[in-house]
Amino acid sequence: xxxxxxxxxxxxxxxxxxxxxxxxxxxxxxSGAVATKSSPTDVVTVLDxxxxxLIRDRILxxxxxxxxxxxxxxxxxxxxxxxxxxxxxxxxxxxxxxxPDWAVSIAVEVEGTVVxxxxxxxxxxxxxxxxxxxxxxxxxxxxxxxxxxxxxxxLVATGFGYGVARRAVQGRVVAxxxxxxxxxxxxxxxxxxxxxVAARRVDGYYERGINPWDYAAAGLVATESGATxxxxxxxxxxxxxxxxxxxxxxxxxxxLLAPLDPDRDAD
Ligand code: IPD
Ligand code: CA
Ligand code: CA
Ligand code: CA
Numbered sequence: 001x002x003x004x005x006x007x008x009x010x011x012x013x014x015x016x017x018x019x020x021x022x023x024x025x026x027x028x029x030x031s032g033a034v035a036t037k038s039s040p041t042d043v044v045t046v047l048d049x050x051x052x053x054l055i056r057d058r059i060l061x062x063x064x065x066x067x068x069x070x071x072x073x074x075x076x077x078x079x080x081x082x083x084x085x086x087x088x089x090x091x092x093x094x095x096x097x098x099x100p101d102w103a104v105s106i107a108v109e110v111e112g113t114v115v116x117x118x119x120x121x122x123x124x125x126x127x128x129x130x131x132x133x134x135x136x137x138x139x140x141x142x143x144x145x146x147x148x149x150x151x152x153x154x155l156v157a158t159g160f161g162y163g164v165a166r167r168a169v170q171g172r173v174v175a176x177x178x179x180x181x182x183x184x185x186x187x188x189x190x191x192x193x194x195x196x197v198a199a200r201r202v203d204g205y206y207e208r209g210i211n212p213w214d215y216a217a218a219g220l221v222a223t224e225s226g227a228t229x230x231x232x233x234x235x236x237x238x239x240x241x242x243x244x245x246x247x248x249x250x251x252x253x254x255x256l257l258a259p260l261d262p263d264r265d266a267d
Contacts, residue, residue, distance in 0.1 A: 003080075005108070005134075012106040012118040039162045043092055044092065047095070052088035055070070084107070085114070090102065102123065103192050107219075109216070117129065117217025118217060128198070145200060147248065151252040154204050155183055155185060157185045157187055158177075158205065168266040180256060194218035197245065206241070206242060210239060
């Protein structure tokens, strides 16, 4: 079975589109059924679960041997080096409130490296895609992130985890960042934040506590647009910390954030 990144990317896009269409059709009647997960602010709707089920079914119909990691269903083993990383709805709180910034995110990893990704934003009619080495795209438009923006003129996106202790630190960090930048955006979807770096809708992004399903696909969109995506002090991006921006701004943002010790929770 092929592991051609372009073909895998096409399948990711096709499945992300189908899941997005299903969510748009069912949201008016079904989005209200909610349970909470790690904390009262961490919600999951029946449609998060339904979307992940649809995506897993479609992947396994096409490629029954592959592995899958999804936010709602966890890790499913498989026989190949191909692993799909799925966020069935990134931006569940926006989805719940009828705000447009939620996405279906599907990445494909081969031997541990993300080679293709699709981020579908159905309420905006936008599909972001990337294939490693072949650029980042919004529909048919090639994306290149903004360059040469100094920190003081940077529009910076961020997000907040669901835990109370973590949010206390994140609030203190944002209070230090806000006076140093053009402005802050909290869009509510990590995947869209990263795609927004690629599409020049923000200049940079940082967040602690995101997971591979949040950043795998959109991280490739961002890096293929020319941005750097990494953690603090030379570490790779991980749930501990993510910073994304064009080279230059990345270092400025990093040097502002690192002394604030943002990759920890409150004592
Ligand atoms: C969340 C969103 C949000 C980010 C959180 C994520 P979910 O994902 O990406 O922007 O700040 O850290 O958990 O729960 O809506 O899939
Ligand atoms: Ca969630
Ligand atoms: Ca998510
Ligand atoms: Ca999710």
